[in-house]
Amino acid sequence: MAAASAPLIRVGIVGGTGYTGVELLRLLSRHPNVKLHAITSRKEDGLPVAEMFPNLRGAVDLCFQTPEKAALDQCDVVFFATPHGVAMAQARELIAQGVRVIDLAADFRLQDIAQFEQWYKMPHACPDVLASSVYGLVELNREQIPGAKVIGNPGCYPTTVILGLLPLLQAKKPLIDLSDIVADAKSGVSGAGRKAEVGTLFSEASDSFRAYGVSGHRHHPEIVEQLDRIAGQPVGLTFVPHLVPMIRGMFTTLHLRILPEALDTDFQTLYERHYATEPFVDVMPPGSLPDTRSVRASNTLRISVHRPQGGRKLVVLVVQDNLVKGASGQAIQNMNLMFGLPEATGLEQVAVLP
Amino acid sequence: MAAASAPLIRVGIVGGTGYTGVELLRLLSRHPNVKLHAITSRKEDGLPVAEMFPNLRGAVDLCFQTPEKAALDQCDVVFFATPHGVAMAQARELIAQGVRVIDLAADFRLQDIAQFEQWYKMPHACPDVLASSVYGLVELNREQIPGAKVIGNPGCYPTTVILGLLPLLQAKKPLIDLSDIVADAKSGVSGAGRKAEVGTLFSEASDSFRAYGVSGHRHHPEIVEQLDRIAGQPVGLTFVPHLVPMIRGMFTTLHLRILPEALDTDFQTLYERHYATEPFVDVMPPGSLPDTRSVRASNTLRISVHRPQGGRKLVVLVVQDNLVKGASGQAIQNMNLMFGLPEATGLEQVAVLP
Amino acid sequence: MAAASAPLIRVGIVGGTGYTGVELLRLLSRHPNVKLHAITSRKEDGLPVAEMFPNLRGAVDLCFQTPEKAALDQCDVVFFATPHGVAMAQARELIAQGVRVIDLAADFRLQDIAQFEQWYKMPHACPDVLASSVYGLVELNREQIPGAKVIGNPGCYPTTVILGLLPLLQAKKPLIDLSDIVADAKSGVSGAGRKAEVGTLFSEASDSFRAYGVSGHRHHPEIVEQLDRIAGQPVGLTFVPHLVPMIRGMFTTLHLRILPEALDTDFQTLYERHYATEPFVDVMPPGSLPDTRSVRASNTLRISVHRPQGGRKLVVLVVQDNLVKGASGQAIQNMNLMFGLPEATGLEQVAVLP
Amino acid sequence: MAAASAPLIRVGIVGGTGYTGVELLRLLSRHPNVKLHAITSRKEDGLPVAEMFPNLRGAVDLCFQTPEKAALDQCDVVFFATPHGVAMAQARELIAQGVRVIDLAADFRLQDIAQFEQWYKMPHACPDVLASSVYGLVELNREQIPGAKVIGNPGCYPTTVILGLLPLLQAKKPLIDLSDIVADAKSGVSGAGRKAEVGTLFSEASDSFRAYGVSGHRHHPEIVEQLDRIAGQPVGLTFVPHLVPMIRGMFTTLHLRILPEALDTDFQTLYERHYATEPFVDVMPPGSLPDTRSVRASNTLRISVHRPQGGRKLVVLVVQDNLVKGASGQAIQNMNLMFGLPEATGLEQVAVLP
Known part of the structure; x- marks a missing residue:
């Protein structure tokens, strides 16, 4: 202190x-x-x-x-x-x-x-x-x-998407197809704020799951502006937010196409090194599956990096408390x-x- | 009756x-x-x-x-x-x-x-x-x-993925990149069954969201076998299941790459026609956003078809009650x-x- | 049919x-x-x-x-x-x-x-x-x-309280102290209706429990009017409603004082006989503990009758779906x-x- | 510190x-x-x-x-x-x-x-x-x-019941009927511990409410032993615990009979004075209705004191986080x-x- x-x-x-x-x-x-x-x-x-x-x-x-x-x-x-x-x-x-x-x-x-x-x-x-x-x-x-x-x-979504992509975008050589970034994001209901609205009533939002803002969400241009700047070129982003019946928590699943010339990259090490000294970004060990409760009410954002079946797709999972980090x-x-x-x-x- | x-x-x-x-x-x-x-x-x-x-x-x-x-x-x-x-x-x-x-x-x-x-x-x-x-x-x-x-x-996941893709796969001409199908799926907890396990206790699964089976899930080969057969060629599928703090319900978000030659397709009409006579598949009107509660305890599966910003990605949303349909x-x-x-x-x- | x-x-x-x-x-x-x-x-x-x-x-x-x-x-x-x-x-x-x-x-x-x-x-x-x-x-x-x-x-609360007391009030002789009836009631959030209000937002009502209307609730006079009429004399009712983080369901716990002269009553049999032919009232076997999900989306109301440690208090548990029965x-x-x-x-x- | x-x-x-x-x-x-x-x-x-x-x-x-x-x-x-x-x-x-x-x-x-x-x-x-x-x-x-x-x-329940009664039991003169204390208690599911059991699975405990242990609960003798000792005489306690679909939190509703000679007592002041210097017991202002989330993850226990319609019953509401206080x-x-x-x-x- x-x-x-x-x-x-x-x-x-x-x-x-x-x-x-x-x-x-x-x-x-x-x-x-x-x-x-x-x-x-x-x-x-x-x-x-x-x-x-x-x-x-x-x-x-x-x-x-x-x-x-x-x-x-x-x-x-x-x-x-x-x-x-x-x-x-x-x-x-x-x-x-x-x-x-x-x-x-x-x-x-x-x-x-x-x-x-x-x-x-x-x-x-x-x-x-x-x-x-x-x-x-x-x-x-x-x-x-x-x-x-x-x-x-x-914004809460941009925080997860940008930090989930940062090690890739700031790497020394191109690693993923920047024209096809998919961010399938899921947020707790508190992200909608404390406004009296029917759609976020307990009886509407509980025990159910839905997408929203598929045709366009205000965080889309914010993410793109940052990614463009970091990457130094225009990126293509598909951003689909969903509403989870939980109060706090945000979970973003990034689906990325590894470039053919980057298939031998050690992505786990890339992420670990990139965030090694960050106090609030935790790159989890290989194979980890983060859950939003592991960051509930804390300022930590956790990332885990996956490559299903060792294939051409990189799946990056990011969790944070939407009200804190x-x-x-x-x-x-x-x-x-x-x-x-x-x-x-x-x-x-x-x-x-x- | x-x-x-x-x-x-x-x-x-x-x-x-x-x-x-x-x-x-x-x-x-x-x-x-x-x-x-x-x-x-x-x-x-x-x-x-x-x-x-x-x-x-x-x-x-x-x-x-x-x-x-x-x-x-x-x-x-x-x-x-x-x-x-x-x-x-x-x-x-x-x-x-x-x-x-x-x-x-x-x-x-x-x-x-x-x-x-x-x-x-x-x-x-x-x-x-x-x-x-x-x-x-x-x-x-x-x-x-x-x-x-x-x-x-x-299986529950295969039902949503296959029915979400069927109109595309059975269309007269190729419409999407079959080598890069992303199914980002979310299930209620009842899908895990009535087994005494710590991971699905209320205090573990409530008010939280997580992925699981990212490295491999039993429904992956089931989906692929069916898709391969329907498409008449091998497909590439990224399948990431997640656990939602709700009892029943399954929501699958399909992220698809429209082929350049298919960009002028009227996907909404394609889906509506394909399922026009099906008693349990409901293609929702353009712009609809299904929620899992809209099928809770019923045998209906609902689909909505989106093309964010009119671009090259097709986003198909599918909901069902995992215990019914x-x-x-x-x-x-x-x-x-x-x-x-x-x-x-x-x-x-x-x-x-x- | x-x-x-x-x-x-x-x-x-x-x-x-x-x-x-x-x-x-x-x-x-x-x-x-x-x-x-x-x-x-x-x-x-x-x-x-x-x-x-x-x-x-x-x-x-x-x-x-x-x-x-x-x-x-x-x-x-x-x-x-x-x-x-x-x-x-x-x-x-x-x-x-x-x-x-x-x-x-x-x-x-x-x-x-x-x-x-x-x-x-x-x-x-x-x-x-x-x-x-x-x-x-x-x-x-x-x-x-x-x-x-x-x-x-x-009203939803009156239905549970009155049906939970009816066999006692219509018995041939006085069984409980009518001047001290405690109804500790718990309702799912849908009872508050589909109104845009902060208090019943998901982020306010989920993962929490609270009482409301302790100083007075509109169902209090409704219950008392019916009980007075059935009993043929004024009753004393303490009615405390609570809000449960669930969509549907109502659970009422009645705490009653058995009259000294009625301590040898077989309350289980009394209830079973009273409701023997009712299609929508189910008196559960001795020792049963009803849960609200057992009546979810159905018109059944279930009752179980308890006498903790065989003492002077009768505890009657009543469940219903507040939106159905x-x-x-x-x-x-x-x-x-x-x-x-x-x-x-x-x-x-x-x-x-x- | x-x-x-x-x-x-x-x-x-x-x-x-x-x-x-x-x-x-x-x-x-x-x-x-x-x-x-x-x-x-x-x-x-x-x-x-x-x-x-x-x-x-x-x-x-x-x-x-x-x-x-x-x-x-x-x-x-x-x-x-x-x-x-x-x-x-x-x-x-x-x-x-x-x-x-x-x-x-x-x-x-x-x-x-x-x-x-x-x-x-x-x-x-x-x-x-x-x-x-x-x-x-x-x-x-x-x-x-x-x-x-x-x-x-x-125990968690005893903490709420004893602290909810303490100002009454340690008052200079008898205030309530000690032979008829009703504690209608409600607990979050984490109170059941992290044991793999069917009854506390998410799909069993979510979106539902139930009582348990009505015929006898281990916290009953613990509460009674303490109350007897504090009161200097045997008390009569009806204790009915219930399970709430929330992770943390405990809410106890005490239904008490005010003695005829104590009807003019200022119970609010009695409680406020009793706990004036306690760092972790908060007597809320008159008319307050505590909710369990107001103490979530903190060591505070909150109490509010009610006398519905100014009558002969005292209703004391107590909340705590069952895992903390x-x-x-x-x-x-x-x-x-x-x-x-x-x-x-x-x-x-x-x-x-x-």
């Missing part, structure tokens, strides 16, 4: 009534270098946070406040756990006041503004801030994050880097199993 | 203490043309079936009996809801006595005996009976089933055909939703 | 977009004496019912219609699967046109209008119709139901009686297990 | 292959004052613990060892996460070597040996050690625990006291919600 004598980071959270908000609070309330300064909700002004989220009783004493009362300009960093579009409206002013911004929504994920506007159906409010923001996938952008004023925290934990990982803390500070929780 | 005046089919069930057994009983106890004659279990001899399965109280009066007492030779048909290897040991004698056999295990699924012996780790007891048996996928072999003495009831319902569908009944007799139940 | 030659009952359903609506459709679409005439929804006018509820594809061809188009006056019977207050606004006109009414909401459950108005926060629209209506608990009011023009279909199945049971059909017509489904 | 300079407590765990074992490891691996010395399993000798429990990968490096290799005599404290009967066979020797013992099974819970032998079907191996052991319910026996050599860690967390709470650490050391985790 970091030295107790360092000054505490004053943290604000905008829009803390959803699942990424309560998860930020669960983690930050035990972070040794953080002081929770304010949490905003226009609608719930005055309500003790712990009344909405009783798991926080005794751990978080704050009440929701309107943004006006919250004095966010006195924070060192503000997390936006809001719907898309909120962070970009406030980011410029905050950073002008020396406050750093970590957006858990999509406002700073896509550098391609046309793509942003097509998928999120709104104009971008601050293209210049976007241009200077950093995509907060630590394992990809560890060098740029400490200096960033604004972080676009990655896929959202709030990753955001705190970014914060730690931005403030010079050891990357794992406050994120050492062991996954909860069973 | 069939005329009530027809003589009742005397039915025996061997090994009815598992989930396919209780599901056979649920359905057969309300089948208008069936008289349940006997159900065997060496271990549970004398126990009323309804004591083990309380849903059957008032519907099934039988007690489990040893095979010796059960007089299976007086049956018209015997279902084997047993572990692999049991049916093939008894089939020859039963059919010699004029009893027809429907095996819900794997003894009569694979015509390639070498494959059978490799995957099931036992010699085949009756290759000649196997040679004359019929693979009981009605939508594929409707003509041969009525005359069959022994039916190998298809994937096992016991399909077995009864076979029985109906074997005894000249309308195919849907006793299988008209509407799926249970929610 | 009833003779196929009888004229079909023309059935209308008002407000079929909820769970009791789809459950009525599941059951009625296979009822041999029913013709579905119309189903209304002002909001969904024109939408095929099977598009909202895909389990009905191929089983129900109707579209939702506005009440104006639906010509409900041409029905023989109309089910109201609506929020409280709708049926009472339309009942008078319908019965004037010879249409019989079965209300699955609360408009005709409470004869005490003051209680109704206190708990449901609305004036009663037709006290005279209410006065002539019958409380549709068949096992209690089998004689009055055939002649009823309007049926108040019982607790709602739509019971409504059809009423319809069968009203139209002179065998009580079990169309309700013979065996429970789905697993 | 405790000073990092204190010598680390060397901890051994006997039988760590079950759920209380893995939960001890999750918590102890992050405990600042603990060094994990050994974990034993005769069957799994040599297996890395993290291979059986992948959530521990990177957090626990130990392998299972046979007891012979484990050198438990070098530990400061040994936890027994074993079946009943194991701890009492080894306790005498361990404490002779200066090792303290915390048993998570039942060997040291019941002082009444006749009761122990009746319910656990084995003779007690060390009545003298039992006599000097302490029942490790911290909120009851905080004074005796620091000096104890052997702790009997309470109901088992492993409570055991560590005991350890902290035994070794002079602040009681909450290593147990500050915030509950995981959703």
